[in-house]
Amino acid sequence: MKASIITLCWNHLEDVTIPFIPEILKTQDIEYELIFVDNGSEDGTYDYLSKKFWGTPNVTVLKLNENRGWSGGNNYGFEYAKGDYVCFINNDVIIDDPLWLKKMVDYAETKPKTILGPEIVSDQPAAMWEDKILPYLNGWCVFSPREFMEQYGCFHKAFNTPYLEDVEFCVRLEKYGWNWELFPLGIRHLGARSTYDQIDMWGNANASRQTFIKLMDKLATNPSIEEYLNYRV
Numbered sequence: 741m742k743a744s745i746i747t748l749c750w751n752h753l754e755d756v757t758i759p760f761i762p763e764i765l766k767t768q769d770i771e772y773e774l775i776f777v778d779n780g781s782e783d784g785t786y787d788y789l790s791k792k793f794w795g796t797p798n799v800t801v802l803k804l805n806e807n808r809g810w811s812g813g814n815n816y817g818f819e820y821a822k823g824d825y826v827c828f829i830n831n832d833v834i835i836d837d838p839l840w841l842k843k844m845v846d847y848a849e850t851k852p853k854t855i856l857g858p859e860i861v862s863d864q865p866a867a868m869w870e871d872k873i874l875p876y877l878n879g880w881c882v883f884s885p886r887e888f889m890e891q892y893g894c895f896h897k898a899f900n901t902p903y904l905e906d907v908e909f910c911v912r913l914e915k916y917g918w919n920w921e922l923f924p925l926g927i928r929h930l931g932a933r934s935t936y937d938q939i940d941m942w943g944n945a946n947a948s949r950q951t952f953i954k955l956m957d958k959l960a961t962n963p964s965i966e967e968y969l970n971y972r973v
Contacts, residue, residue: 741798743772743845744823747831748813750779753788760831761792767835770842773798777817780807810879811895811905818894826889830880830929837926844883844923855913856883856923866949867907869956877920879906880929892916893969898955903948908955912968915959 745764749757764774776793778786778801786803793799800820804813814828825845837843844856857877861867867874892912899905910920954973963971 741773741822741824742770743825743827743841744775744818744821745772745827745829745841746775746777746814746817746821747829748777748779748810748817749781749785749789749831750807750813751781751783751785753781753783753785757785757789757831760833763833763835764829766838767841768838770845772841773800773822775800775802775817775820777813778803779809779813780804809900810902811897811899815894815897818889821886824886825883826886827881827883828879829882829927832930833880834928834930835926836928840925840927844925847923848883848885851919851921853885853888853918855885855888855910855918855920857881857920858923858925858927859929860922864907866904866945866952869911869953874907874911876907876910877922878929879909881925881927882906882909883923888913888918892918892965896955896969898951898971898973899948901944901947901951903945904952905948908952911956911959916965 776789786801789801793801802817802820804816808816818826825848827841848854848856855877858881859878860875861878862875863873865873867876895905896908913920951973958968958971
């Protein structure tokens, strides 16, 4: 399998997930699998996806009985991924270019030890560390060789609340000798359509900020990757 696409779904079946399906199925000219992770939905998301894709080759629908957050849900999806490359992509996107995934894979094969994404954030105050705002790949679409995930982990388990998981991810990959790079794509992100009305955005951001700071403190001590990935704040 060349690539795995992992997408979290958390409620918002009718207005987010159902419209997303024909969009992601536009993907063509590359061998890929599609993994949906129902992250504790209570609106029939799992039942709908299971019935729709019953017997469909290379489509897997997973169910979590509780919401494990962005990190936990994506990490769970990765456990089932078979692709040489893995793309974590939100379900609130529109695909304008059916070759988007092929182009990422083709480019990645010329750029070893590089993580790709279509959007860089460079002005997020919550991403400040040691008086510097850290740039990072926005987590709504992160594309990685499987090799990195197997050696250095997916998204850190310490994050129990959403936000800043993608910042920590980018810092970590640089720490252990990898790179990340902007790769423009024909994809449009509609923006947090499945979370804005389900979480305390301000409270979660503050909690994630504290987690992020503690992880940065730990990373500054030059831990082994095993020690760091198992670190709990």
